[in-house]
Every structure is written in structure tokens, then in C-alpha cells.
Amino acid sequence: MMNRNKLFFYYQHKDELIEKLNPLFDLAKQNGFEIVQDHKDANIIISVGGDGMFLQSVRKTGFREDCLYTGVTTSENESGLYCDFNLDHFDEMVHSMMHEALEVRRFPVIEANINNESSFYCLNELSMRSTLIKTIEIDVFIDDIQFESFRGDGLIVATPTGSTGYNKSTKGAVVDPKLPCFQVSELASINSNRYRTLGSSFILSGERTLNLQLVQDGNDYPILGIDNEALPIRNIRSVKINLSDKVIKTIKLKDNSYWERVKRTFL
Template identity: 55%
Template sequence: MLERRNIYFFYKEDPLLKEKVDEIIEIMSKYQFSVVNEPTDADIIVSFGNDGSFLQAVRKTGFREDCLYAGIGVHAKNFYCDFHVEDIPGMIAAMLMEKIEVRRYPTIKVTIDNSLEFYCLNEVSIRSAIIKTLEMSVFIDDLYFETFRGDGLIVSTPTGSTAYNKSLNGAVVDPMLECVQVSELASINNNTYRTLGSPFLLSGKRALTLKVTQDGNDYPIIGMDNEAVSIRNVHEVKVELTDKKIKTVKLKNNSFWHKVQRNFL
């Protein structure tokens, strides 16, 4: 950690937050850390805010694999925020005394109509954009699995399993498992349409393909983590777990399951 010295701060323009960031910059300069103005020049990228801010920091800086991401919570510690804005001395002490470790979070690649590619750290969601159900044929690798009709589907990573997926009664998945989880959003199950009706896990070696039925509801809302993508006439969405890993700060005695316990129990 000590060889990483160039830091880029990602945060919303807010006078009170800017004041705190300036204070942190001054403190870090005393420990030979350099604050850079461009994320491409950084080997540490720090977000201020909450988990949403962290996700935006990763997305806006291009899902870099050659740097370390760290989250600083403004109101509370979250899943991606190991530090709190009022405990900067503790963060610096941890960095200098090598009390932190590096965890690697998997990402998923989303390919739309074999042309557009996006990466996600938490999940990709495909939802109806109008007051009409969305129909999709679901393929696992080359196997036709089911035809879904309802409000949409969520495909999440293990770390994303505690987010949107959990609100749909999906399972909380240990990040050490290389897999994705598929959860339904208000599916229709009757004599015409039949789905599995429960979340399911797919090995990271499998590919999930969703073929959107062209019935007038063929430009769904596609959410990449906490950002929506506007694309019309979507025919096919392919989702795969990738080898691209996002490296983040991990404090000792603050594992994924420590965070689950702290946030939900």
C-alpha cells in the first residue's frame, strides 16, 4: 500500500463536503500522498458519500484494474465504504501501518445486441419502461430455459446480492463464490406463461442471454448498477461474469459477512 501515493477524490460538489475534502488533502500531504486532478493519474481512487457514490466512482473512472478503490462514508459506513469521513486519522494510520488488505470484486459484462458493452459491479436490471409487461426468452448458454413475462429481471454479482437483489428476496451470496444470481421482478405465472418463480445462481463460467420479444415493449429500461441506459429497440441482452476485478480496500476484521451483520442484523 505504501507504494501507492497518487490519490484522486471523487465526490459531489457540495460546500460542506468540499471543506472536509480540503481538510483531508492537507492531512494526506503531510504523509507524502499526492492529490491528482485526473483519475488516469491516480493509483488510489477515493469516493465520498455512500455505496452509490462508490459505484459512480468506479463507473466514471472506467472500472480500472490497475488502481485501488476506497470508499469513505459521509453519513455511515456502507458495503463499499470501509471508512468514515470523521475518522480520517484512522484511515491514514491503517494505510501507513499496513492494516488494510485488498479484496477483489468480480464484475459482469453486459452486451446489448452484440454491439454495445457495459460493465457492472452490482447488477444489471432489465425492466419494462411502460405500463405493460415485458416478455423475454431466457437462455442459459445455448439452452432455452424459459419465457419470462413480468416487470423485469435482475442479474447480480455476489457483492450486488445485498442490494436490489435482496429486496426481491434473493439470496445473499458470499463473494468468494464466482457466480451471478438471476431474480424475477413481478413475474406472471399462469397457464400461458411459466417461469421458475425463484431466484437462481449460475456459475461464472456460464452465459445468460435474454431475448426481448418485439411486441411494442422493446425498449426496456436497462439499469447498470445505479445508472440507467437509454437504448431503443433492444433485441438481445447477454450477461457474463468476467475476469475483470475491482480492487478495493479491506480493513482487517471487516469482512463481507461483518458488513452483512452490521447492516442487516
Template identity: 55%
Template sequence: METRRNMFFSYKKDPTKWPAIEKLINIAKEQGFEIVSKSEDANIIVAVGGDGAFLQAVRKSGFRDDCLYVGVTDEKETSLYCDFHIHDTEEMIEAIQTAGVSVRRYPVIDVHLDGHTHFQCLNELSVRSSIIKTFVIDVVIDDLHFETFRGDGIVVSTPTGSTAYNRSLNGAVVDPRISCMQVSEIASLNNNQFRTLGSSFILGDSRKLTLQIVQDGNDYPIIGLDNEALSIQHTKSIEVEMSGKIIKTVKLKNNSFWHKVQRTFL
């Protein structure tokens, strides 16, 4: 692993948790790391708080692929993005300093609204109606009009995001070594008049997915980007593709993606 010395800590201001965070910062200083006040000056970004805090740190720092992200949970159990517990400080520093520690790489998806506004997601993109009304979306794969969806919405997930909202929709859990995106329906309407595939499907990293929102009076959709939600009033087209970026995190021994899935669900 390349040498990384500049460390930035991302955490929610909480007086009850500050002593543990302060201890973590002091140990990092003792080990020769420089603590920086801006994420753009760091080559290690430590997110303290859980998976939500990790996703927020990645988003606020601009989905950087030139630094290492480290997730530290302050909850009882480690989680999908958090390999360390806040009280296992020595283990975290040792892991970062060890030359033999491997790096886990997670794919990211790019999202464009009406061809210009750009977002990125590490976990998932969801498009839903903000009113109690059937949502109509034309689903286009590359240049193929695949189907017309009617229902509550659509979720597009990365492999790591496949364990979240996607899984609750009976989508498949996908190995993050596969660069792909999974499309899952939210309460689709299927009858003699309207028909969709009715199951999740997976698109390779060279595919482009376009969700064309049919303007039938439902002009106030909500788009979820990981753990954030935005109103996208009057948006007509959402283009989704795999990004060339990857997010790098520490991979500990005996704590692969599938170890985490087993620990979380089985």
C-alpha cells in the same frame, strides 16, 4: 500491499461538505501522497459520499483493476462499499500505508447489447419495461433456451449486488469470494398458461446469460447499470457474463463482507 502514492478524490461538489473533504486531502498530502487531478493518473481512487458515490467513481474511472478504490461515507454509518467515515481520516491513511492490510476483491459483470455496445456493472444489471405492459424475455443459458419470462423485468446481480435490489426480490445474499451472477425475477406472471422457474438462480463464472427481448410492442425497455439508467430502444439481445476484471478495495480487520451484512440487516 504494493506501494501506492498517487491519489485521486471523487466527490460531489457540496459547499457544506468541502471543509471535511479538504481536511482529508491535506492529511493525505502530509502523509506523502500526491494528489492528482485525473483518475487515470491515480493508483488510489477515494470516493467520498456513500455507496452511490463509490459506484459512480468506479464507473467514471473505467472499472480499473490496477488501482485501489477506497470508499469514504459522509453519512452516519459505514456501508457495503465504504469502510471509512469522513472524520476517521487518520485511520484511512494508516490503513492504506500499512503493509499488512489485505485487499478485498469484488467481481464485475460484462454486458453487451445486441453483440456490440459494452457496459460493466459492479452491483447489478436490471431490465425493466418503461410502460405498463407485461415484459416478455426469452432467457437463454449458454445455448439452452431455459424459459420465457413474462412480468415486470429481470435483475442480474454480482455477489456484492446481491444485498441490494436482488435481496428485495427474495434473492440470496452471496459471498463475494464466489465469482458468479444471480438472476432474479421482478413480478413474474405464473399461471396455467405461462410458467417460469419462480425463484432466483445462480450461474457460475463460465456461464453466459442471454436475455432476448421479444418484440411484441414493448420496444422501450430501460436498463439499469448499478446506479444509472439508460433507454435501450429496440434492443433485441442482452448478453451477460462475468468479467475478467476485479475491483480492489481495502479490507479492514473485523470488517469483512459478512460483518457488513450483519451490521446492515441484523
């Protein structure tokens, strides 16, 4: 079993938050945990600050598969689909990590290859949108077959855990993270005699390859969002997307399943 005594905390270094974290650091040390300053030395990475901070912690620490991630919200009113703990009850978190039967949850990750040159991982979603006040045109290929010609504001490709965010706001489906798949959703598509799209989200098996070919019509500098960051790549011609073999392992409290979190957040 993985040794779980070296903790790395990922958070915004603000005086008010550090003041709240210091008692947690002391309590963790009193119970045999070591607080490390380099995430490479940790076997548990703890993000503090909600789902956005959790996504950043995974990205900034390199999508590590040899450690566990967990998320901590900073207030009672802040919900999080990636966060099991709350900072106001940090004593419960330490007790749970020491004494309760923690389960490991595995979240799928998609890999995006840009222009057949650079690859990036996404835990939540990838989005491609126009930077100009005009529509963007994308030829959509599934495996080697051209599926549709899209014209509109953009496309979202979401992992199962990312399906509750940007994807859901566009009427995409919420997907069980135990399914190895990814979902494609449209942003304000135009349907006419020239451009015809499915008009709804669709879900692809993890064995599929999605290839987005940007039509070079002057709108050649789209915004490419990877989770909650924009990539500084200017001329994007193609984006090839696959479900990665990589998974992110997170700590799951007993009786706190993904669907319990979805219910708590939205219902």
C-alpha cells in the same frame, strides 16, 4: 508492491463537503500522499459519499484493474457495503493506509453485451424493466438452452456484491463475493399455462452465459439499469451476460470482512 501514494478523490463538488474534505487533503499531503486531479494518474481512487458514489466512481474511472478503490461514508449513520472508512474519522483512514496491514479484496464484475453491439460492465447489478404500464416478455437462455419464458415487470442480474441490494429486496439470496457467479431474480412474474418461470432466484456459475431475448410485442423500449444508471439505449433486442475476467480491487481493513459488513448493515 503497488506504490500507494497518489490519491484521486471522487465526490460531489458541494461547498459543505469540500470544507470537510480540505483537512483530509492537508493531512494526506503531510503524510507523503499526493492528491492528483486526473484519475488516470492515481493508484488509489477514493469515493466519498456511500455505496452509490462508490459505484459511480468505479464506472466513471473505467473499472480500472491497475489501482485500488476505497469508499468513505460522510456520516456515522451511513452504512456501506463498499465503504471501509468514515469521513468523521479521516485521521484513522490516513493512519491505516500508512501503518496497518491492509488487505486487497477482489470483487467480481459482470459484462453485458447489448444487441451484439455494445458492452458494459456492472459491479452491482443489471436490471431490465418495462417502461410501459404493461408486462415485459423475455425469453431466458442459459448457454444455448432456452430455460424459460418470462412475463412480468422485469429481471435483475446481480453480482455477488450486488446481491444485497435490489436483488435482496426481491427475496434473492445474499452471495459470498468469493464465489465466481451471478444471480438472476424475477420482478413480479406471471405464471400461467402460457408463461412458466422457476419462480425463484437462481445462481449461475461464472462459466455460464445468460442470454435475455426481448420479445418484440410493442414493449420494445425497456429501461436497462447498469448499477445505479439507466442506459440511453432505446430498442433493446437482446442482452448477453457473462462473468467478466475483470475484477475490482478494494482496500479491506483488518477484521472487516464482507460478512461483518452484511451483519452490521442488516442485523
